[in-house]
Amino acid sequence: MLESIYEWCLTMELQLRDHMVQNQESVIIRYKQFQREEPLRFDLLIDRCLFVEVKAVETxxxxHKAQLLSYMKLLDIPLGLIINFHELKLTDGVSRLILPGANSE
Incomplete structure (x- = not known):
């Protein structure tokens, strides 16, 4: 299946469980007093604390990890998951990234 279908289904499941889900939004980059909206788009941001990148690729x-880590750094999000739905066993397709010190207010 297409990544977009997996992403949509995952979004619906999370919303059914009362999670706040943002998807396919532009990244706003802030530097000192300046900001700009970039055409970079993340897959899912859940409850403002977890990024999920949905993949359906062989490897x-x-x-892919560098892209997710960049989003985490730009938006100060501490946790990220890459979920590759192309794996026979879904747990084999999950990679977790942690950004130490992120979102620590």
Missing amino acids: VHPI
């Missing part, structure tokens, strides 16, 4: 490459 998750380091660039």
Whole structure:
């Protein structure tokens, strides 16, 4: 199936469980007193504390993890998951990233 279908189904399941889900939103970059909206779009941001990148690929490459880590840094989000639905066993397709010190107010 297409990544967009997996993303939509995951969004619906999370919303049914009363989670706040933002998806396919532009990233706003802030630097000192300046900001700009970038055309970079993340898959899912859940409860403002967890990014999820949905994949349906044969192999998750380091660039996929680097992209997720960039989103985490830009928006100060402490946790990230890459979920690759192309795996036979879904748990084999989950990668977790942690950004130490993020979102610590």
